[in-house]
Amino acid sequence: MPNDSSSGPPMAASPLTRAVLEIDEYASGLGWDQPARLFALVDTLQLRSQEPGLARQLGLDGADDAAPLTPVEQDEIPAGTPLDEFLGTLAWPDAVAGCALTVERLMLPPSAEASVPVGLDDAALTKWVAEHPDRQEVRMTVAVLRDGSRESALRLREKDSPTEVLTGAGLVPGLAEALAATFEA
Secondary structure (H helix, E strand, C coil): CCCCCCCCCCCCCCCHHHHHHHHHHHHHHHHCCCCEEEEEEEECCCCCCHHHHHHHHCCCCCCCCCEEEEEEEEECCCCCCHHHHHCCCCCCCEEEEEEEEEEEEEEEEEEEEEEECCCCCCHHHHHHHHHHCCCCCEEEEEEHHHHHHHCEEEEEEECHHHHCCCCCCCHHHHHHHHHHHCCCC
């Protein structure tokens, strides 16, 4: 049965896709120019049975139509800490089935890659991209599960609509790899 609800993410093919779209919608509601946000993905049924108080707080105690995975936002990522360094410090408890991150970035179309000046350091390259006339602001939501499953959602600022969100497992492979590494001990 299709999801006729006007609120909430559309019904998706997999629980992970549904979780990614739910997080994308949440981030969209916060607006643009937001810091990166990290989420633990937990099994909803397990959460209900093992943490009924938390399930109640999250509104999951009686919802028979609840998604199989529940995103739980984590503490803020420390300001000024490079994302790769921060992710390298993470370790998840066994109850966490996966994790997700939403982050905003500037992107250039492939046609602009040939015009990147040679020899720029990171700061100069960031400035060059920020000033490029073809740059696009994008919000990326990337999720991984312990079993290796991956999903991503991309939303362009200029097409900020739930119907314009692109999803796919391989859209942001580097970030997916970094998130998957948080489960390797």
